[in-house]
Amino acid sequence: MxxxxxxxxxxxxxxxxxxxxxxxxxxxxxxxxxxxxxxxDSEEVTTEVVEGEAESTEEATASAPSQSGSALYVAMPRPFVFNVPGSTRDRLVEIKVQLMLRGYDNEEQIKMHIPSIEGALLRVFSTANADDLVTEAGKIAIRDSALKEVQKKMQEITGKQLVEEVLFTGFVMQ
Missing domain, CATH: 1.20.5 (Single alpha-helices involved in coiled-coils or other helix-helix interfaces)
Structure with missing residues (x-):
């Protein structure tokens, strides 16, 4: 046993x-x-997308920021939190923003002028409407107007536009 x-x-x-x-x-x-x-696989896809974007933006306008160098991203230190009026009720919006630019010199200039950039972005965001921000077209429109305002502000300060894209890395609306 x-x-x-x-x-x-x-x-x-x-x-x-x-x-x-x-x-x-x-x-x-x-x-x-x-x-x-x-x-x-992610490295190959990213390279192809960045090259395709660079080619299309080079052809778009001659007054765009310089296309030399690799893309760099500068994050705004704080998310933008603000109220927007809507047709039925007011909404609270939080947007996290990053700026795409090229060249390490440009990156240093952008970092030095972050308070001015934040002010320009706040001016654009304060004109927003909740009914517009609900739609994809509304988000694209506010992003485009934010890019124009930031480029205008950087043109005034440094004499160059510096920023190629304003990217929303976080977008919450309650």
Whole structure:
């Protein structure tokens, strides 16, 4: 009887060991596949998109900021939180903004003039309407007017537009 118990315990240990080994192999294979798909392909897609955007913006206008160098992003230090009137009720909006520009010199100038840029963005955001911001077209319109206002402000201060895009990295409306 003691021999049967020992055999059963040894068989149970072997099954547990096999299950643990199989689980470890599946986990490693899944992790490797996930790393390959997440890290491997994203660089190629990003490069193609940035090159395509650069070509289309170069053709758009000659007065646009210089297209030399890689794209740099400067985040505004605080999100913009403000009230907007709507037809039924007022809404609270929070927008996180980043500015796309090119060149490290331009980045330093932008960082030096962040308070002026924030003021320009607040002027644009204060003219918004909740009914417009609900639609995609309204968001695009306010983003475009924000870009024009920031470029105008930078033209006044530095003599160059510097900023290529105003990007909304977070947009919440309650």
């Amino acid at each position: 003691a021999e049967e118990e020992l055999k059963m315990e040894e068989g149970g240990k072997k099954k547990k060991l096999i299950i643990i080994i199989i689980a470890a192999v599946v986990l490693l294979a899944g992790g490797g596949a996930a790393a390959y798909f997440l890290l491997g």
